[in-house]
Amino acid sequence: MTYATDRMHEEIAYIAYHFHWSQAEILDLEHRDRRRYVEQIATLVTRAEAER
Numbered sequence: 001m002t003y004a005t006d007r008m009h010e011e012i013a014y015i016a017y018h019f020h021w022s023q024a025e026i027l028d029l030e031h032r033d034r035r036r037y038v039e040q041i042a043t044l045v046t047r048a049e050a051e052r
Contacts, residue, residue, distance in 0.1 A: 003031065011026075011034055011035070012026050014038055015037050015038065018041045018045075019037070019041075
């Protein structure tokens with residue numbers, strides 16, 4: 001199964017925006033690790049919005 005290119009670009013942009021990592025650093029991550037960071041960022045963002 002091939003991971004959708006658009007989805008991968010969304011993940012890269014999301015992580016880069018929040019962590020300020022380079023594209024190369026993000027692409028060096030294993031798929032599982034990249035997905036975990038996306039999920040953790042989303043949790044943090046949701047929590048921060050709820051605390052407003």
